[in-house]
Amino acid sequence: MTKSINEKMKDIKKDLLLEEASKLFESVGFENMKIADLAKNAGVSQSTIYTIFSNKEGLYMEYIRYHIRGFMEELDTLIRPDSTNYDKIAVFTKLKFSYYIQKETALQHTLKNNPLFFSTLYSDF
Numbered sequence: 001m002t003k004s005i006n007e008k009m010k011d012i013k014k015d016l017l018l019e020e021a022s023k024l025f026e027s028v029g030f031e032n033m034k035i036a037d038l039a040k041n042a043g044v045s046q047s048t049i050y051t052i053f054s055n056k057e058g059l060y061m062e063y064i065r066y067h068i069r070g071f072m073e074e075l076d077t078l079i080r081p082d083s084t085n086y087d088k089i090a091v092f093t094k095l096k097f098s099y100y101i102q103k104e105t106a107l108q109h110t111l112k113n114n115p116l117f118f119s120t121l122y123s124d125f
Helices: 005-032 035-042 046-052 056-078 085-102 104-113 117-123
Strands: none
Touching: 005 035, 005 046, 005 056, 005 104, 035 046, 035 056, 056 085, 056 104, 085 104
């Protein structure tokens, strides 16, 4: 079944909001990121954000999932079909740490407050 125009528009809005939220999470972190700032930066109302994301925590979970998908897509482009297992692990490790370093501010809340966060996150996949 194909998506309706409204569903496609909601997906586009969601992705654009996630791009803007990424900038905020990565510059000020989860605790200091305000939905009001996101709304202002994105040029939308706070109610628009809350129609797409249930709350700030829901937005944050989608931010993490959004970047995991990006990570996996980038990983797929970096691993050649003829790579050895060692090469695959090396590429994965290098990419994983570069992502972590880029997003360290955004992830501090998660790692500090819930050491089992990623196991919870992966249970949703």
